[in-house]
Amino acid sequence: MTLEEALNDTAQLVARTVDQLLPRPEDAEAKLLEAMRYAMTGGKRLRPFLALQSGRLFGVDEANMVRVAVAVECIHAYSLIHDDLPAMDNDTLRRGQPTTHVRFDEATAILAGDALQAMAFEILANPLTHSDPYVRCNLILALSKAAGCHGMVGGQMIDLECENMNPNIGMVTRLHQMKTGALIAFSCESGAIMGRASKEPTHALRAFAHDLGLAFQVVDDLLDVEGDPEIMGKSAGKDTESGKATFISILGLDRSREQAEYLSSQARTHLDLFDEKADLLRDVSKFVLTRHK
């Protein structure tokens, strides 16, 4: 299976599961549920893909693993809704569509994000995700840490604060490890948690995720400078406009490109202990370099 086929499969599987797991709009709260579904539509589904591939490495049943994949996507989608708000990045376009607060309104967008976060933990706590409550608790502990004040949300806070300072490469790296890296790391590690894997493969996946996440972010910064807004489905040039410190503003274009290639290749070396089951993870580490959106 090629990476493209696998990504498409993931997208379809995730869309079906989202449709099953997300409540249908009825009652007076219909608008909220519509906004939740809207925010959970489309996107690359990178995190679900990583979770599903991670599960494959340890023979985890896909029917269970896709629930973890959707839980991660709930957290990711909620963070995008809130990041796009006028008080935050003030973005009007996401995945080629109006952002949630533009399509609905600000209050609904805030609440849809809040409800998606609660839903992520509800999905993980449900026995359908894994029969062993110890495993479910480990998933919840890992995801709540990855999403919280020392993970994704903390990284977003630092990102906003950085606009008023002159951060060095260490700070920018730390902020991205928190803002996007933590959730990518959870995705890569989730199969090991579900499969009750030993320490060695778990650490290998964490190290892979670390390098992959940073490579992904460096390319994100490159795309903001060089990317085509029509292909990306979101605004470009926002970092330069806002005077934001990025890998590009600190390292320059050439060294940033080199750095992304180095991180991508280093990511693959951490997969050496896995057999061909990890090939799609190897492919995705190359794909992050060539993506256009």
Place this chain on the structure above:
Amino acid sequence: MTLEEALNDTAQLVARTVDQLLPRPEDAEAKLLEAMRYAMTGGKRLRPFLALQSGRLFGVDEANMVRVAVAVECIHAYSLIHDDLPAMDNDTLRRGQPTTHVRFDEATAILAGDALQAMAFEILANPLTHSDPYVRCNLILALSKAAGCHGMVGGQMIDLECENMNPNIGMVTRLHQMKTGALIAFSCESGAIMGRASKEPTHALRAFAHDLGLAFQVVDDLLDVEGDPEIMGKSAGKDTESGKATFISILGLDRSREQAEYLSSQARTHLDLFDEKADLLRDVSKFVLTRHK
């Protein structure tokens, strides 16, 4: 012990535990952690009190139960931060202090709310809360449902939608059961989950919470009309101003007062199967009628 002493004890215990559990502001995300601590300061601590009293009924160790109490308070505090935002209720005063987005800024307030929600689930998933992961999963499942799109957040959505319609008493009741009732019900039930109680006492506590929560809300509506903003530490008259449908606007002042008294006394009948250990819960059902803030 009088109810007042017990409430004071709860407030001190919760403040100490919040101080231990919430990370200290260091690093670049310091502002976020400060905002989280700010939002977790003060308040009646009604939900933690209910959780701790519920735990007492089943002999749950207070050191464990207070973690559940703080988790509920994290959810409550995050909901207040987000409800107060300009895009929502646009409140500037809460507990006699500037609301979080006024004291800090909007972006920080949104993120502090998000991080507090993640922290609630992180606290519950931690083995220190209960040694049995099955119990921890049950807590997380119950709290995520109470907080999510068919609970607190859904209720807030309906509340906002109601401003554009003419809701009947059934709708207003349902919205409050979701918006405030669900979290109060979780608080009352949490001791039964922690103590692995049988169905009968669990259902009794849920029924108690149902009536208590509604009584609490009717009094809230009464205070908005008759309360002293200085004592309450928040603005009054907001419901009338916004033309919001409340128990008062539908039932009138006299019938609302009667209804609150009826609900309070009905709440107590559900506690008949408990001995004097439930006396403080009986007291609190009377207290909601006489509170001034």
